[in-house]
Amino acid sequence: MGIACDFLLQNRAVFELTHEIYNKYPDAPAVGTFAFATPALVLRDLKNIEEVMTGDFNTFNDRGFNINPKVDRLADNVLLMNGIRWKLTRQKMTPLFTSSKLRNMYYIMDKSGKDFVEYLRTEPKEQAFDILTTFCSAAIGASVFGIHTQSIMDSPFLKMARKALEPSPTLTLRFTLNDMFPKLLEIFKLKIFGDFEEFFIGAIKNVLRVREQQATRTHDFADLCMGLQQKGTMRDPETGYEMEPTDELMAAQAFFFFIAGVEPSATAMFFALFEMAKHPDIQSRVHEEIDQVFDECDGKLTFEAVTNMKYLDMVLDESMRMHPAIGNLLRRCMRDGAVLPVGNIKVDKGTLIHLPIYAIHHDPRHYPEPEKFIPERFSQENKKNINNYAFLPFGEGHRICIGMRFARLQVKTGLVHALRHFTVETRDAGTNIKFGKLPAQMRPTNIDLQFVLRASS
Numbered sequence: 001m002g003i004a005c006d007f008l009l010q011n012r013a014v015f016e017l018t019h020e021i022y023n024k025y026p027d028a029p030a031v032g033t034f035a036f037a038t039p040a041l042v043l044r045d046l047k048n049i050e051e052v053m054t055g056d057f058n059t060f061n062d063r064g065f066n067i068n069p070k071v072d073r074l075a076d077n078v079l080l081m082n083g084i085r086w087k088l089t090r091q092k093m094t095p096l097f098t099s100s101k102l103r104n105m106y107y108i109m110d111k112s113g114k115d116f117v118e119y120l121r122t123e124p125k126e127q128a129f130d131i132l133t134t135f136c137s138a139a140i141g142a143s144v145f146g147i148h149t150q151s152i153m154d155s156p157f158l159k160m161a162r163k164a165l166e167p168s169p170t171l172t173l174r175f176t177l178n179d180m181f182p183k184l185l186e187i188f189k190l191k192i193f194g195d196f197e198e199f200f201i202g203a204i205k206n207v208l209r210v211r212e213q214q215a216t217r218t219h220d221f222a223d224l225c226m227g228l229q230q231k232g233t234m235r236d237p238e239t240g241y242e243m244e245p246t247d248e249l250m251a252a253q254a255f256f257f258f259i260a261g262v263e264p265s266a267t268a269m270f271f272a273l274f275e276m277a278k279h280p281d282i283q284s285r286v287h288e289e290i291d292q293v294f295d296e297c298d299g300k301l302t303f304e305a306v307t308n309m310k311y312l313d314m315v316l317d318e319s320m321r322m323h324p325a326i327g328n329l330l331r332r333c334m335r336d337g338a339v340l341p342v343g344n345i346k347v348d349k350g351t352l353i354h355l356p357i358y359a360i361h362h363d364p365r366h367y368p369e370p371e372k373f374i375p376e377r378f379s380q381e382n383k384k385n386i387n388n389y390a391f392l393p394f395g396e397g398h399r400i401c402i403g404m405r406f407a408r409l410q411v412k413t414g415l416v417h418a419l420r421h422f423t424v425e426t427r428d429a430g431t432n433i434k435f436g437k438l439p440a441q442m443r444p445t446n447i448d449l450q451f452v453l454r455a456s457s
């Protein structure tokens with residue numbers, strides 16, 4: 001019964017299962033398996049991976065997840081949509097993440113970073129991963145719904161965002177049913193995210209109605225949604241397919257910025273800090289870079305200053321290589337007769353394709369001594385030699401993370417503010433890391449960090 005069955009019956013994350021399969025067949029370009037009764041492939045060869053992620057759009061664009069947008073309104077989002085509906089929504093959402101939009105939005109991220117430092121000063125009692133999840137929920141909340149004078153950590157959206165992110169057995173069951181019996185969801189009109197509909201659709205409607213009355217631009221996501229609504233019907237020029245930018249459609253995208261954005265951002269921050277705690281020499285170099293930038297900006301961090309922090313970028317990249325937030329991705333083949341070039345592998349319609357990111361990032365063919373933390377792998381000079389498809393923390397190709405640049409900026413801003421005032425330490429440097437039983441994410445469960453105020457703070 002393959003990966004899906006092992007996932008249900010064993011206490012392991014999917015990325016651990018695909019990593020095991022990947023290592024068992026070191027000479028194969030791909031390994032055949034099943035997801036219950038559906039044929040599945042675990043890809044090992046980078047050319048085949050490129051074909052799936054970036055090749056013919058109509059063959060492999062599907063995430064392998066069934067949704068019923070008429071019933072499950074929050075599932076109608078750019079992460080879970082497929083086909084033409086996804087293509088049009090993605091086209092309309094992409095301009096929200098340009099450099100100039102991010103620069104305009106930077107003031108929100110900077111305030112989030114400062115509020116985070118104040119929060120850390122209160123010595124919160126939760127585990128570091130939870131502290132970082134709280135920060136990322138609050139910071140994404142601020143970028144979606146805007147900021148006010150109070151701390152982002154007091155946002156009314158925080159409670160709901162945290163609830164939406166909690167691992168819940170009912171949610172796992174609904175996801176599994178979706179995989180095994182998609183028709184069942186349709187017949188019984190079951191919703192995957194029904195619990196959050198009222199709150200999120202209500203919240204976005206309120207924010208949009210208030211904004212319509214305001215003269216000043218706020219440059220947050222709600223502001224950008226309003227711009228889309230003012231332009232009216234969305235239309236795909238190639239096919240003529242049309243969609244209305246309704247409040248519900250905007251709410252589904254906003255909801256998914258939380259679902260898709262918070263946990264990966266928290267994971268990226270957590271592991272970057274964890275590796276710095278394990279390697280104090282590397283942390284010192286990052287501290288030096290941050291202190292220098294703060295001095296140059298006279299204490300006021302700018303968008304350009306954060307964007308240009310080269311050593312922090314190297315540390316973040318190496319950390320996302322060793323600990324990608326999403327350890328395994330899925331695609332579904334949408335037509336019969338598809339062929340993967342290496343090994344001439346014929347792929348039938350409906351076949352699920354696993355892209356084992358964690359396994360690729362730990363393959364010594366791509367990274368010598370893969371278990372060693374070496375930020376220099378990502379220096380300007382060295383990173384030119386890394387194949388695009390061997391470094392996939394944000395995915396690649398048609399469905400690459402839409403929030404990638406936003407996420408990098410937000411993660412770096414949070415790290416820079418925190419490390420300006422704190423040093424991170426860990427008592428778990430030698431611990432064998434354990435992960436939550438999750439379909440894509442890599443959530444560590446048995447390691448922690450301590451934030452210690454720096455002498456200069």
Ligand code: HEM
Nearest residue numbers: 079257260261264265268326394395396399400401403407
């Ligand atoms: C460090 C933080 C993040 C990481 C590591 C990450 C990683 C990923 C990955 C691996 C994918 C799948 C790409 C693929 O299938 O090829 C993805 C998709 C996506 N991410 Fe992110 N992400 C992060 C932050 C964010 C943020 C902050 C947002 C929202 C503002 C976001 C929104 C999305 C969306 C909407 C998709 C679906 C794109 C599509 O299917 O067209 N992500 N992300």
